[in-house]
Every structure is written in structure tokens, then in C-alpha cells.
Amino acid sequence: MDFNFTEEQDMVRDGLSRLVREQYDWETRRKAIATAEGWRPEVWSQLAELGILGMPFSEADGGFGGGAVDAMVIMTEFGKGLVVEPFVPTVVCAGGFLKHGGTAAQKEEHIGAIVSGSAVFAFAYAEPKGRYDYADLETTAKKDGSGYVLNGHKAVVIGAPWASHLVVTARTGGERRDRSGVSVFVLAKDTPGVTTRDYVTVDGRRASEVYFENVAVGAEALIGAEGEGLALIELVTDEAIAALCAEACGAMKVAHAMTVEYSRQRKQFGVPIGSFQVLQHRMVDMYTAYETAVSLTYLATLRLGSDERTRKLAVSAAKVGVGQSARLIGQEAVQIHGGNGVTDEYAIGHYFKRLTIFDSEFGNVDHHLKRHVALS
Amino acid sequence: MNLEFTPEEQAFREEVRSFIAENYPKHLADFGMREDMAREDFVAWHKILGQKGWSVPAWPVEYGGTGWTPTQRYIWSEENARVNALMPLPFGVSMVGPVIYTFGSEEQKAKHLPGIRSGEVWWCQGYSEPGAGSDLASLKTTAVRDGDHYVINGQKTWTTLAQHADWGFFLCRTDPTAKQQEGISFILVDMKTPGVEVKPIKLLDGGYEVNETWLTDVRVPVENLVGVENKGWTYAKFLLAHERSGIAGVARSKRGVEKLREIATHETLDGQPLIKDFDFAKKVSQLEIDLAALEITELRTLAGEQAGKGPGPESSILKIKGTEIQQRLTELTLEAVGTYSAPYMGGVSNDNGSNEHPVGPDYAAHAAATYFNMRKTSIYGGSNEIQRNIITKMILGL
Numbered sequence: 001m002d003f004n005f006t007e008e009q010d011m012v013r014d015g016l017s018r019l020v021r022e023q024y025d026w027e028t029r030r031k032a033i034a035t036a037e038g039w040r041p042e043v044w045s046q047l048a049e050l051g052i053l054g055m056p057f058s059e060a061d062g063g064f065g066g067g068a069v070d071a072m073v074i075m076t077e078f079g080k081g082l083v084v085e086p087f088v089p090t091v092v093c094a095g096g097f098l099k100h101g102g103t104a105a106q107k108e109e110h111i112g113a114i115v116s117g118s119a120v121f122a123f124a125y126a127e128p129k130g131r132y133d134y135a136d137l138e139t140t141a142k143k144d145g146s147g148y149v150l151n152g153h154k155a156v157v158i159g160a161p162w163a164s165h166l167v168v169t170a171r172t173g174g175e176r177r178d179r180s181g182v183s184v185f186v187l188a189k190d191t192p193g194v195t196t197r198d199y200v201t202v203d204g205r206r207a208s209e210v211y212f213e214n215v216a217v218g219a220e221a222l223i224g225a226e227g228e229g230l231a232l233i234e235l236v237t238d239e240a241i242a243a244l245c246a247e248a249c250g251a252m253k254v255a256h257a258m259t260v261e262y263s264r265q266r267k268q269f270g271v272p273i274g275s276f277q278v279l280q281h282r283m284v285d286m287y288t289a290y291e292t293a294v295s296l297t298y299l300a301t302l303r304l305g306s307d308e309r310t311r312k313l314a315v316s317a318a319k320v321g322v323g324q325s326a327r328l329i330g331q332e333a334v335q336i337h338g339g340n341g342v343t344d345e346y347a348i349g350h351y352f353k354r355l356t357i358f359d360s361e362f363g364n365v366d367h368h369l370k371r372h373v374a375l376s
Numbered sequence: 377m378n379l380e381f382t383p384e385e386q387a388f389r390e391e392v393r394s395f396i397a398e399n400y401p402k403h404l405a406d407f408g409m410r411e412d413m414a415r416e417d418f419v420a421w422h423k424i425l426g427q428k429g430w431s432v433p434a435w436p437v438e439y440g441g442t443g444w445t446p447t448q449r450y451i452w453s454e455e456n457a458r459v460n461a462l463m464p465l466p467f468g469v470s471m472v473g474p475v476i477y478t479f480g481s482e483e484q485k486a487k488h489l490p491g492i493r494s495g496e497v498w499w500c501q502g503y504s505e506p507g508a509g510s511d512l513a514s515l516k517t518t519a520v521r522d523g524d525h526y527v528i529n530g531q532k533t534w535t536t537l538a539q540h541a542d543w544g545f546f547l548c549r550t551d552p553t554a555k556q557q558e559g560i561s562f563i564l565v566d567m568k569t570p571g572v573e574v575k576p577i578k579l580l581d582g583g584y585e586v587n588e589t590w591l592t593d594v595r596v597p598v599e600n601l602v603g604v605e606n607k608g609w610t611y612a613k614f615l616l617a618h619e620r621s622g623i624a625g626v627a628r629s630k631r632g633v634e635k636l637r638e639i640a641t642h643e644t645l646d647g648q649p650l651i652k653d654f655d656f657a658k659k660v661s662q663l664e665i666d667l668a669a670l671e672i673t674e675l676r677t678l679a680g681e682q683a684g685k686g687p688g689p690e691s692s693i694l695k696i697k698g699t700e701i702q703q704r705l706t707e708l709t710l711e712a713v714g715t716y717s718a719p720y721m722g723g724v725s726n727d728n729g730s731n732e733h734p735v736g737p738d739y740a741a742h743a744a745a746t747y748f749n750m751r752k753t754s755i756y757g758g759s760n761e762i763q764r765n766i767i768t769k770m771i772l773g774l
Contacts (some may be wrong), residue, residue, distance in 0.1 A: 001385070001447045002378050003679045069377050075642050280768040287767060288693050295672035296665070302379045317665040372661040373654065375638075 004297070008066075015050055016074060016229050019043075020081035033084055037164055038206045046086050048117030048193055053091055062112045068239065072301045073247040079250025080090035082354055084205045086122065086159030092243045094121030094167045097184055101224035106186065110165070122163035122189075123211050123240075124154035125233070132363040134169060134233045136177045139183060139212065141170035148172070148222070150193075150215040151186065151229075154345055157359045158361075160208035161198040163189050163267050168212070184229040185221045192216075203354040231308075237362050238315040239304055245297040245322040247359045252290045252326060255333045255351040259283060259329065262348075279336055286332050289325035296321040313375050316368040323358070323365040330355035381447070388448055399424050406460045415498070415540045422464040431493050432469050434569035439477045440493045440602030450627075457627035463540030464535065467671070468492035468499040472545045474618050475562065475611050479603035488564070500538040500567070502546035502589060503612070505531060511761050512547070513556040513609065517591060519548035519563055525595045526550075526563060529754035531591040537633035538574045538579075539587060541567045546591075551606050557664045562608035564600040569774070571595070581748040582722055595657070616758055617691055623757055626671045626696030632705045633664055639712045641741050650712060659711075663704055670697045692763035699760065706747040721745070 005013070014070050023043055032040050047053050047136030055070045057063020071092060078087060078179025095114055098107050113119035113268035140151025150170055160166070185196075193215035196208040224232045260283055273279055302319035303311050330352040332340035337348050359365060381389070401420045425431040433449050435441035444452065456463060473492045476484050491497030508515040517530025528548055538544065544565045551559030565572065571594035574587045603611055637660065640651035650656055677690050708715050716736030722745070734741035754760045766772050 001381060001675065001679075003676050005377060124695070188637075250606055264774065274774045277765075279770075280772070280774055281761070281764045283772055283774075284764040284767045287771065288696060289691055289692075292666075292669035292697065295669045295676060298676075299379070299672050302377065314668075317668050320662070321665050321669050322462065361625060369653075369658055369661055369665075372665065373657045376656065376661055376664070 004303070005069070005073065006349065009070060012052070012055070012070060012076060013073050015054065017080075018022050019046060019050065020077055020083065024081040024083060029082065029084075032084060032101060032203045035161070038200065039086075041083055043083075044117050044120070047085065047087070048115065052087075053117055054115035056091060056095060057111055057115060061107050062115050063100065068242060068301045068304045071239075072297065075243045075246035076250040076253075079247035079252075079354075080254050082204065082251065082350060086120060086162060086248075088240055088243050089123050089159040089163070090119075090121040092240050093123040093236055094165065094184065094186070096239050097167055097186070097223050097232065097282040100235060101184065101229075101232045103220075105220065106223065110186065119165055120159070121167060122157045122164045122210075124157045124160070124161040124166050124168045124209075125237075126155045126157070128153060129164050130155075132367045133177060134356050135179055135230055137169060137171045137182065137183050138176065139170040141172050141183055141217075142367070143172070144216065147216060147218040148183075150186045150212040150217065152212050154210040154212075156201075156207050157196075157210050158205060159208045160189070160196055160200070160210055161206040165189060166194070166208075167209065168222070169229065169233060170212075179230050181227045182233065183226050184223040184228045184232060185217055186223055187215070187221050189216050197367060201357065203357045204232040234308075234312070238300075238311055241315050241319050241362050242300040242304055244298065244358060244361055245293070245300060245318045248322050248326045249290070249294050250330045251351050251354055251358075255329055255348060255355065256283070256286050256290055258348050258351070259286065259333045259336050262340075266338070273336075281333055282336065286329045289328050293325035295320045309375055313372060316363075316372040316375070319363060319371065320365050326355040326358050328366075382453075384668060385447055385451060389451045389455065392452055393458075395428070396455055396459060396461065399428075400459055400461055404462055414701040418462065418465065418537075418540070419495040419498070421462050426465065426494035426652035431464055431495060432473065434470075434759050435477065439473075439489055446675070446682045449689055450675065450678065453627040454630075457631045460631060464495060465498075467501050467536070467541075468497065471501060471615050472499050472564075475545070475602060475615050478614065479562075479611050481599070483599065484564070484602065491542075497542045498537075498540045499536050500544045500566070500589075502532040502544045503534060504534045506533050508725065510759055512612070513560065515547055515549060515560070517546065517548045519550050519561060519596070521598070522595075524598050526598060526601070528563070528565065528591045528594040528596060530591050530762070532588075532591070533577070535574065535587045535589040538567070538699040539576065539584075540587055543567060544572075544589070544761065545602075545611055547608055550608075554606060557609040559606050560612070561605050562600060562602040564631075565591075565594065565596050569596065570593050571615055577592070579684075579752075582720070583745070583749065585749075587597045600668075605763060618755065623697075624670060624694040626674055626676050626698070629667055629698075629701050629705055630671075632709075633660070633667065634711060635739075636660060636663075636709050638704065639709065642737065642739070643712055643714060656712070659708055663701065663708060666697070666704075667701055670694070670701060673697070689766055692758075692766045692770075695757060696754075696763050698758045702753050706743075706750045710747040711745045713737070713743045714758065716740035717744045717747075 015227050051064050054063040055066035059065045079268060091114060098110055101196060125134060129137055141148040141150045166189050169184055171181050178234040193213045195211045198208045203209050263279055266273050291294050296318040298347055300315045303314035333348050340346045341348050404417060422431055430442055432440050433442045433444050433452060437443045444755055447605060469492060476488055503512060505515050519526040520530045544567055546563050546565050547560055549559050550561040550562050571592040573590040576584050577586050577588060577678040581738050641649050674694055719735040721734050721741040
């Protein structure tokens with residue numbers, strides 16, 4: 001049992017922390033997310049140069065041999081700066097599908113491009129009526145010769161406007177919500193028949209509704225075995241949840257620190273509001289919520305390689321606990337900032353918004369409490 | 377970073393598991409604590425561990441500690457919780473012991489540490505007073521120097537299990553003119569000294585666990601002063617930080633959740649086991665999640681201690697979350713037993729020696745008493761509100 005980071009992990013943290021400090025100060029971020037593109041490809045290139053985009057891939061696949069703990073370190077720093085660049089969709093999700101389910105040819109084609117920063121991915125799994133059930137799919141992929149034809153509508157695909165490629169889940173057999181019959185495909189976003197409606201998300205990122213209309217792909221687009229994609233999806237999304245929990249921890253740490261600092265500066269009744277015990281105890285509860293969230297994030301991250309049940313229990317525990325902490329810290333931070341907390345000008349509201357949307361990604365508190373009960 | 381046990385740690389687990397299986401007193405297995413059981417039963421395991429050299433694992437090796445790593449100590453507490461073992465009481469081992477080996481004289485160490493290790497000497501804590509609870513520094517008990525003695529007068533309260541105590545450690549005011557925290561001394565008192573009187577306080581669960589301790593012209597030799605006169609507050613705070621570090625009770629709560637699941641498997645609702653009811657199962661899962669978070673938080677704290685940081689203000693988090701979870705556990709157990717929570721079967725402490733079969737299932741007999749009894753946990757050891765004050769000051773810097 002060991003809670004120490006390696007020297008390399010400390011170096012990654014220091015390097016990223018500097019990048020976020022220098023490239024992601026509040027004004028620069030505000031301007032960048034307001035441009036037409038909404039992100040900075042030059043930041044993405046820097047992440048590639050720093051080796052961040054290749055961190056979780058094995059050296060044999062062209063990466064730097066890192067693992068889940070490295071992803072946790074990276075995502076925590078991203079959370080502190082509310083970094084919008086699509087590390088989770090590209091590296092954790094698409095990278096995860098390729099790592100765990102990709103053929104040699106698929107790895108060859110895509111992992112090098114992810115590591116170098118030339119390919120950007122989005123993960124199209126959600127549907128308007130599917131909520132958090134990865135098997136509740138209306139999107140279909142029908143066998144056509146050696147390939148498939150995709151039809152359907154994918155909802156709130158984070159990072160899709162920036163993506164060159166998509167990973168898509170679709171039903172190749174069985175009935176809606178059956179565990180079998182779910183397949184995973186990888187394809188270029190400019191494949192004929194793919195259209196998008198792009199938009200801004202409330203937490204400053206970009207997403208799309210993605211429509212597939214008779215989109216023909218070859219057999220090489222299928223990741224893993226046909227109809228048996230669900231276990232792979234559950235593994236990769238569990239990895240994504242652990243990464244998002246780390247991001248939320250980074251954001252919570254900053255939101256809490258900002259709130260304590262604000263309470264020191266802000267005076268009412270002639271004294272700093274931080275001298276009021278009623279606020280002190282609430283900030284202590286925020287601190288405790290942050291620390292327990294960090295603990296659950298460690299638990300989920302360190303159990304990603306365990307047997308399926310242990311992994312799912314740990315990940316669901318984290319998504320529940322971190323989700324509850326994120327809700328508490330976000331709401332309390334805004335409350336203690338008073339009127340300033342609900343303005344667009346103050347950074348705290350933006351941390352609140354990111355922490356709010358975190359809950360809806362890959363299953364909210366209720367969903368994961370239900371999964372925890374089912375596995376208990 | 378990893379959560380795996382090394383082969384050496386797994387071997388250690390096997391070793392302590394078989395030691396416990398072979399040596400833990402059979403008649404106390406999975407018995408739980410009953411405050412009015414015989415003194416010999418309270419200290420039975422302590423004495424066996426004392427002979428083995430395992431009664432004070434966390435102490436420095438030179439004073440009898442085992443030199444175990446935090447992970448080994450964690451394994452030790454888990455293995456003991458498996459049989460719900462009656463662990464050595466904290467008053468000697470976790471409270472006054474560390475104060476004596478850190479601040480005491482060589483004579484005090486030689487005189488008192490062996491009895492604490494062996495379990496021969498029973499200690500009690502004289503901190504709170506009727507007028508000094510959370511505001512402990514306002515305590516009024518006085519110790520006035522008279523030749524080579526202190527003469528102590530005052531009243532202490534909530535003196536846990538003082539009915540068995542041989543010795544007590546008392547906070548007394550030695551300089552009434554100094555600022556509150558600065559005139560306090562830490563004094564060891566032989567409980568057989570004339571003028572010491574212990575009177576029971578009955579608690580709402582019906583049990584007898586705490587006392588009022590009256591001190592009337594109690595003459596104590598000056599060599600019983602620990603450290604420096606008027607510096608007792610420093611030692612008192614040191615002790616409270618040590619007290620808090622073991623207070624999370626993670627291993628025991630994990631065992632408690634297992635028992636709760638067993639109970640909810642026997643209880644029925646709509647013809648199904650209660651644990652199949654989603655509303656109830658959800659509460660159990662939430663409790664397990666909170667407990668998992670606490671467990672990793674405690675392990676992180678222990679790892680920090682191993683890296684050279686003593687029990688710091690982080691232990692306040694463990695106290696708050698640990699006691700909330702212990703209370704929630706007793707609350708859900710109370711809910712699980714349903715209508716059989718109502719019959720009064722005596723306090724947590726009061727059924728010893730009774731041969732009468734409880735009304736309702738065995739597991740229901742003490743559910744309410746335990747729930748009532750455990751309300752104390754967020755009040756003792758520095759109330760959870762005081763812990764929040766400590767975090768405010770020491771961690772938030774406000």
C-alpha cells in the first residue's frame with residue numbers, strides 16, 4: 001500500500017501546473033472559449049510536446065508507458081485551470097477503446113496520431129432517450145457486405161466540434177437495452193452521411209448533436225467483437241469516470257481556496273466574513289468534502305485494474321461521493337461569495353458550472369448509487 | 377501509488393489472524409463492549425497482548441511499541457475487528473501513555489509505562505467539568521502547592537469507567553492569575569488517595585459508563601506533575617490529537633456494516649428480505665461509500681504520519697466523519713429491526729448475567745440502546761463543532 005507519486009508523476013504535475021498557470025490565466029481562458037473555435041489547438045500541440053497526450057499508452061503502442069495514476073495527475077491539474085481541451089474524449093475514451101479493444105492495424109493508424117496531437121476524438125455514446133444506459137441504443141449499425149451502415153442520433157457529444165474522428169456506439173443486434181448486440185465503431189468525422197449541430201455547453205466547452213444517415217463504414221471500423229462491445233464500453237467509461245473525478249477534485253480544490261480567500265477579503269459589519277463561525281464551519285465541511293472526494297478518486301483510480309465487480313463498485317462509489325462533494329462545494333462556494341458568486345465576472349461561478357455538469361457525465365449520483373446497490 | 381498488500385504484509389496478516397484465533401478469549405468472541413462487565417473481561421485481551429508485546433503498537437519502539445508500519449497497524453485493527461475484539465481501552469494506551477513518554481520524567485516513565493503496557497493499571501481521564509465542556513480551558517479544579525504536595529479541589533465529570541480506575545490524569549489550575557490556558561497543569565492522581573470520590577451517572581440508554589469525580593483536599597506528591605507547571609494545556613492538546621487519530625473506527629464500522637446486511641437479510645418487507653428493498657439498500661450503499669472514503673482518508677493520514685508528520689489537524693476530519701458514520705450505522709440498524717426497536721432490554725451495559733431471552737430477535741435487543749449510546753461520539757473527544765473550529769484555525773488559517 002503506497003500513496004506516494006513517482007518522481008516522473010511529480011514532474012508531469014509540475015510541468016502541467018506551469019502550463020496552466022502561464023497559458024490558462026483567467027483572462028486568456030475567457031477570451032479563448034469565446035472565440036469561434038472555442039479552444040486552442042496550440043495548447044493541444046504543447047500538450048503533445050510535453051508528452052501528456054501519449055502518457056497513458058504503452059511504449060509498444062507509441063506512448064510513454066504511464067497508467068491510470070498518471071491520468072489522475074494530469075486531470076487534476078486540468079481541473080484546477082478549467083482546461084477545456086478534450087483530453088478525456090481523445091486520450092482516455094478513444095485511447096482506451098484502442099488500447100483495450102483495438103486491432104494492431106487500428107492502434108497503428110490512430111494511437112500515433114493521438115500522441116502527436118494530429119487526431120482529436122469525440123466519444124458519441126449518449127442518446128436523447130438512453131439516459132445513462134450504454135445499451136439503451138436506437139442508433140443502429142446494419143451489416144452491409146463486409147462493412148456496416150450506421151443510422152441514428154447521438155446526443156451531447158463533448159468535443160465533437162473540434163474532433164477529426166468519432167468513436168460511436170450502435171446496436172448491431174438484439175433488442176433495445178439488451179446487454180448483447182452493442183458494438184463500437186471508429187470513423188473519421190468527415191465520413192459521408194455524418195452531420196452535426198454544434199453548440200456551446202454551459203461549462204464553457206463545445207459539443208454537438210451528431211446525426212448518422214446511411215453512413216457506410218468498412219469492417220476495419222469495428223472495435224472489438226461485433227455485438228459484444230458493452231463490457232469494453234463499461235471498462236473505458238469507468239476509466240473516464242476516474243479521470244473526470246480527478247478533474248472535479250482539481251476544480252473543487254481551487255473553488256474551496258478561492259472561497260476561503262474571499263472570506264478573508266470581504267468585509268461586512270466591519271469585519272472579514274471569514275471571522276463568522278457560521279461560515280467557517282461551512283468552509284470546513286467543504287474542505288472535508290474535498291478530502292473525501294480525493295480519497296474516493298484514489299480508490300477508483302487504483303481499482304481500475306481489479307476484477308470487474310471490484311472495479312465497478314469502486315468507480316460507482318467515487319462517482320457518487322465525488323458528485324455529492326462537487327454539488328456541495330459548488331453551491332456553498334457561490335453562496336459564500338454572495339452576489340459576486342452569481343456574476344459572470346467572478347471565476348467562482350465558472351467552477352460551479354463545471355462541477356455541476358460533472359454530475360451528468362457517464363451517470364449521475366442516483367445512477368451510480370443504483371449500480372452500487374445492484375453489485376452489493 | 378497502489379492499494380495492494382505486499383507478500384510480507386499478507387504474511388503479517390496471516391500471523392496476526394492465527395495469533396488472534398489461538399489467543400483471543402473464547403467467551404469474549406464477538407461479544408461487543410458491555411460497560412458493566414467484569415474488570416477482568418475488559419482487560420483480558422490487553423493483558424494477553426501485553427505479554428506478547430503487542431499492546432501498544434503505535435508507541436516508539438524504545439517504550440514498547442511494535443515498530444509496525446501504518447499498513448501493519450491497519451491490518452492489525454482489521455483482524456481484531458473481524459472478531460469484534462475488546463481492544464485495550466484508550467485512556468492509558470492512547471492518551472496518558474504518549475503524554476508520559478513525550479513529556480514525563482524518567483521516574484514517571486519507569487513507574488507508569490509498564491502498567492499501561494501490561495494492562496495491570498487502569499487509567500481514567502479527568503478533563504471535563506460541569507462548567508467546562510467544549511470550553512475546557514475554563515476549568516476550575518485547583519491544585520495548590522503545599523510543601524512537597526499539591527492539594528486538589530474540584531469536580532470532574534464524564535469520567536469514563538472511573539469505577540475501575542487505579543490512576544487518573546487530571547487537568548488542574550495551578551495559577552489562577554494567568555490567562556486561561558496558561559495556568560493549567562497536568563497531574564497524575566492515584567485514585568485511592570483520600571478525598572477522591574467517584575459517583576455514577578446513569579445514561580439515557582440505561583447503562584453505567586461515566587461518572588462524576590469529586591476531589592476534596594486530595595494531597596498528591598509534586599513528583600506527579602507531568603512536565604512543567606502551568607504548561608499542562610500543551611500536553612492536553614497533544615493528548616487530544618492522539619485521541620482523535622484512532623477515533624475513526626473504520627475496521628469496526630466495516631464489521632458493523634456486514635452485521636447490518638445480515639440483519640437486513642433476516643428482516644422482511646413485502647415478503648422479501650429488507651436488503652432487497654431499494655430504499656433501504658440505497659442507504660446501506662451510501663454508508664459503505666462514505667466509509668470507503670473515510671478508510672482511504674485514514675490511510676492517507678497514516679501514510680503522512682509515517683513520513684514524519686505527527687497526528688495533525690487532519691485527524692479532526694477523521695473524528696468528524698468517523699463518528700458520523702458510527703452513528704449512521706446504529707441509526708440504520710435501529711431502522712432495520714423495525715418494531716422490535718421498542719422493547720427495553722436494558723442498556724448496552726445491563727444484560728450481563730441475565731438468562732432471560734430477549735423479546736424479538738437477538739440482534740434487535742440492543743439496537744435502540746446502542747443507537748442512544750452512540751450519540752456520545754460526536755460530543756466526546758472534543759465535540760464535532762470544536763473539531764470544525766480546529767480545522768478552521770489550523771488548516772483554513774481563518
